[in-house]
Every structure is written in structure tokens, then in C-alpha cells.
Amino acid sequence: MSASNKTLSHLDNEKLKKIHLFSDLNNFELDMLRSICHLKNYYKNDVIFFDTEPYRGFYCVLKGKVRIYKVSKDGKEHTLHFITELNTFAEVPMFESYSEDTKDEFTYPANAVALDDYTELILVPKKSFFQIFGQNVKIYLKMVASLSKRLRLLNNHIESLTLKDVSQRLANYLLNEVNHSVNLKRNNSAEFVIIDISRADLASYLNVAAETLSRMLGKFQDDGLITIKGKTVKVNNLALLSKLAE
Amino acid sequence: MSASNKTLSHLDNEKLKKIHLFSDLNNFELDMLRSICHLKNYYKNDVIFFDTEPYRGFYCVLKGKVRIYKVSKDGKEHTLHFITELNTFAEVPMFESYSEDTKDEFTYPANAVALDDYTELILVPKKSFFQIFGQNVKIYLKMVASLSKRLRLLNNHIESLTLKDVSQRLANYLLNEVNHSVNLKRNNSAEFVIIDISRADLASYLNVAAETLSRMLGKFQDDGLITIKGKTVKVNNLALLSKLAE
């Protein structure tokens, strides 16, 4: 939980524009943005915020990965999202206060922790953001789109958690990786997925004990569905995997 | 699945303004809105949409209640939300298409069914909505706030589902009803909550078998926490219930 606090002066507008939320902004708006943001650095396992903290603002991932999670009374963790480069997180409390009877200070909706060493984040402070972008339709369009996308993700996540068993959830996860992951290689018609998170983190995302995940991965391999070599998973039978995931 | 198709001519602007999403609109904007919307009527158990259907637009509840749910391959249902009067649902696909590489037609994110006879909904068609309100900051502010609120709800829902056992989930539900329900009576320092949904629907929201919910309600009563009389639940020990929910 060190996190140095620098300016974004070294970030040019082209780089800022790569962040999806900001891709439609013009140079003037980007300059404004740069003037209000803070750059933050983290090592692996550094906590970015707890769900008990008062809200400061939202974050963009420049480098590294972030895990968003909840903790139960007796210490069990459930991972809600893995946030990858160029994506934003913790926007929710920014807008909850609007149209709200209560003027309570909102907290972060979950906990966040850096997954990699040298994780680099931009912090966009709530107050300055509203002063500058409070009436900017372009930002709102992006924001609505991004929140909508996340709502559908959570919908699907809940569907997995409540209506599918462990093997279905795992199959579903692997399929999503094949379809959406940046860590994908193709090689004489076979798909290689790189699971770049620990088994424990994957287990906490699938809401399953690490032991059970291990067994299930073993079973998938025994059944010829996949071939595991460390972090790399080769998908041998996409059709069967799809069937399993249903 | 009958659902007649009428205009909103009988709805005055004051009534429309009660819908939270539209409360900030001026009379001109409300007139525009009225001209593009359709009024729909449903009986209990009428399906409003399936998650396989192409998206038409979003809905506002004028009268009655709506259940939003997902179904597993073998028919098990999980309820994501109960939508009550003056609230909107199915806004998500409206905005997913924006900032999206794919120009795929999106489907509804879940299934929706009317819970009461004479449920009355407004359908706001996607296309006309964008033509009229596509650049309206007021609507976007409301929309962002509403989506944010729902995201936190889903966050908390997932937290319940993954990190709490059945008794904790039930206690948590009852507490939320005491704190937020419109169906609340207070009577010499005791709280009466009216559960105006069936046990089966509650069970599907808590992701528990109806039999297990029944047993748990019985246990809460035996333990003196609550007193059940039909749909009315009297909360005898709020402090203990709060402790149980943690």
C-alpha cells in the first residue's frame, strides 16, 4: 500500500486516448483531464482500496492488472472482476450521489488489489472530474456504455454462480478466454489460452475451493478436453467444451 | 403474453414525472417522450420478454411488479431483481451498442415476467429514444445514476450469494425490507414487513430450494427472531437479525 503520487505530465494525449473512456475526448479536454489526475504505482498484493473507505474517485489501469473482490466475515474471498490495461474501475460511487435523497458519503463498492508488480494506475478525483466534465455528453455516453457492459457481465456472472455447477463454470470461463482473451495463440487449429492469474485467484472468481478447481482441471485434462502446461492451457475440443458450459 | 398496445395520451406530465428517470425533464421533453412510447398491459405470469429476443427498448413500471430472472438448462430459475412501480428495467442493451466494434443486435439481458394481474408498463423504443434524447445530458445523468445504483445492488447480491449461507441471506433480505420496503408498518416499536411475493419467488431470489427457505423461516420463528402470519412478518429482534446477516 505504498503508491507514490505523481502527475501525468509524461503521458501524451495519444496515450491517454487509448483508455476507452477517454477515446472521444479532444486535445483540450485531455489537457484538462491530465491536470486533475494523479499517477499511482503499486506492487503485487498492494491494496488499492477497501470497501469501507470513503470514495475519492475512480481509476484507470495503465499497466498491470487489478482484482476486485469482496471478503466474508470469516475471510473467504470472492472475486468480482479482473481489470486489465486501459480499463476503468470504481466509477459507481461517482454517480450514486446524483439523484439521491441522502447526501451520505459513499464508500467503494468492493475491495481492489494490484495483481502485478509495477501496476500503474490513474486516479481521477471525483470533485475535479465533475467540475470539468459534469456536463460533457461524450463522457456520459462512454460511461453509460461502460456501465451497461459491466452490468451484463455481472448478470452473466450471477447466472454462472447460481445456475451452473463447477464444471460448467470452468468450461464457461475457458470459453470466454478463448473468445476474448488477449493471451491467445492459435497453432494448427488448436487454441492456447494463457491463464495469467494464480489458481487461487481463478478459484475465488469461480467461487470454488482451490482443491476443487485443481481436481476439475485434472478431470478436463483426463477427458482430453484440454492440455495443461503451467499457465498455458491448450483447448483440444472446443465443441465439447461449449457443450459442457451450457 | 397478450399485452395490448396503446398510446400514453391519458397520462399527464405530472404522472410521467413521477418515474424517476424522467423527473428532471421539462414539459416539452415529456410531450416528446409521450409521443414515442407505448402502453402495455399484462396479467400475472405473462412473459414480457425472453433473454433470447432482439432488443426493442426499455420499460417503466406504472402499475404492478415485474420479476427479472435467468433460467438454467434444466429449468431452475434464479431471480435477479424485483422491479416495483415507477422504476425502469432493461436499459442495458440500449447503450451497449454504443462504442462497440460489433454492430450486432443485442438481446435482452435476462427474462422478465409480470408478477401481478393488471401490470401496466411503458415501453420506450430504442430508436425513437435516441432520436429524441440522444444528446440530452439530463437523461444521461439520470441513466448513469440509475445504472450505478443497480451495479451496487448486483455487487451486494453477488456478495450474498457467494459469501453468505442461507440463514445469512434470509436475514439480510428481511433487513433490507425493513429498511427500504414500502410495505412497512411500525407498531409499538415492532416492525412489520409484508412479503408481497410468493415463497417460491423469494426462494429463487435467495438461490435456495423452496423447502429450505420454508425450514429457515420456521427456524427464525422458533428462535423468536420473527413472527410469521401469512405474508406479514413481524420482526421481533432487529439487533439479532442484523447480527445474523453479517
Place this chain on the structure above:
DNA sequence: CGTAACCTTGATTAAGATCAATTCTCGTGG
């Protein structure tokens, strides 16, 4: 190479689902 963190495998347990049988509730018609 050594060691600590991570992962896998095996045996047992427990929470809650499922199956089966009553009982309760409430709307309907006589």
C-alpha cells in the same frame, strides 16, 4: 540447490438439494 509459496491428491464432512408425503390457504360455486 534450498526453501517457501503454490498446487495437487486423498479421505471425510456438511450444507443444502431432492424426493415424497401431508397440510394449509384461499378463491369459487353451490
Place this chain on the structure above:
DNA sequence: CCACGAGAATTGATCTTAATCAAGGTTACG
């Protein structure tokens, strides 16, 4: 106003999935 019947809710007995507990292996990294 009461009797009837169907759907809803409860209760009991058993089963299943995945968690937990407890050892071993592996891997990565200094």
C-alpha cells in the same frame, strides 16, 4: 356461509456436491 379443490407451503427422509482437513508434490526464485 360453508364445502370443495387446486395451488402453495411445510415437514420428513435421503442423497449429492463441493468444502474442509490433512498430507504430499512442484515450481520458482534467491
